[in-house]
Amino acid sequence: MRPVRNRIGVNILTEPIFLEPVFHQKIWGGRKLETDFGYTIPDGKIGELWAISAHPNGPNVIENGPLAGLTLDQAWADHQEYFGHQQGKVFPLLTKILDANDSLSVQVHPDDAYAKAHERPGELGKTECWYVIEADPGSYLIYGHHAKTREELAQMIHDGDWDDLLRKVPVKTGDFVYVPSGTIHALNKGIMVLETQQSSDTTYRLYDYDRVGADGKKRELHLQQSIDTTTVPSQDPKLDIQTEKRGDSTVTTFVTAPLSPFFSVYRIQLKGSLDFDREAPYTLVSVLAGNGTFEADGKSYPIKKGIHFIIPNQIEHWAFTGDMDIITSTPGKAEE
CATH class of the missing domain: 2.60.120.10 (Jelly Rolls)
Known part of the structure; x- marks a missing residue:
């Protein structure tokens, strides 16, 4: 199907853009994307569904209409009329569902300026938020920290003083959590969320429970990047829901x-x-x-x-x- 044009030759699209899901295996993932949502998912521990993504690490393919068969990043590049002629080389948002069958690493994300200076060309910083689809009784997040200065933060990280450094925050089904870049955070076991975020796949791990990956080695940590990008002292955004x-x-x-x-x-x-x-x-x-x-x-x-x-x-x-x-x-x- 070709795009419809109006009288002055501009392409118009008056149907929704449906997308094929992309799944990512994670050490902390489970099978709820299959059992709870009915997706046909690959074997193994599937932690993430990338539902609306133009990121190069998992762009969705468009299922319907004149753009069918294109990836979302291709549509963004070639058909700006469908997106309001927004500025920017990359589609700016990414929507995911995360199934935390085990706890995620304790991590922090950079802002745009740090990502531009230190990551691949075109990578954005990462501010994100979570809508809690489901949380087991007694669930909690890691959210924020207790360090008063960057020097204290660095010392506590290098000493592995996690109990004194990290804040634990209870969470339940239906909660909403806003996570600006620079916020130390982690989903913990038994939580499923819908995540809305900037289109970025940059994560700096500062603690990973000494887990090993498929290669039998402990997963990579990013201590200096974490120290550089964490907001100190920790700040809680003032939501007005x-x-x-x-x-x-x-x-x-x-x-x-x-x-x-x-x-x-x-x-x-x-x-x-x-x-x-x-x-x-x-x-x-x-x-x-x-x-x-x-x-x-x-x-x-x-x-x-x-x-x-x-x-x-x-x-x-x-x-x-x-x-x-x-x-x-x-x-x-x-x-x-």
Whole structure:
């Protein structure tokens, strides 16, 4: 199918962009992406589903419409009209589902400036956030630290003084956690999250429980990078979560500018039908529970738990109908 053109020859796209999932094996992964979400996943410990990604380490292939067969990074490069002619060489966001069957390494991510100076060309920094899909009773995160100075941080890391350094924060199903770059953090065993993040795959490990990889060796640590990039003293972002009742449905704003310059994230607890108008260049959508339809330009598309898609720039109005739990995100306006 060729793109439709309007009277002045501009390509228009009035259907959602559905994407083939990409799975990543992780030492801490499990099988919940299969048992809980119904994905057909590879054998082994599958820790991550990259649901909406243009990152070179796992770009999604577009399933439908005039862009079918292209990867999302190719679509971003060649069809900017569908994304509102945004500035930037790379698609700026990445949506994942993480299944922490075991605890992740304690880690920190760089900001854009550090990533630009020290990582591969085009790599962004990594601010991220989590919506907790499921958390076992008693679950907790590593979030932040107790060091007062960078010198104290370095000493505690080199001494392995993890009990005194790391903060443990309880977490439960339905929680939202914002993780700016520079924040020491880790998901722990028994937690599944939907992660919205900058399009980056740069992680600096400062502690990994002395685990060994498939080669029988302890996994690489990045102590100096961790010390360089960690925010000291630790800072907790001041979230202002807003909830709005719309009929029998609820729309929650988790985070937006100015606190979050890279993305805004929302939850739609849908019962019935809700209409929306475009307020951003494009919108990322993940269905976490239930089923229903997405309706735009006089057409209806069935959607259900485990479906992820992009609403392109040229869809001005749309509706969700059904009984669903949906997370949406939109790009921020920060310059790279």
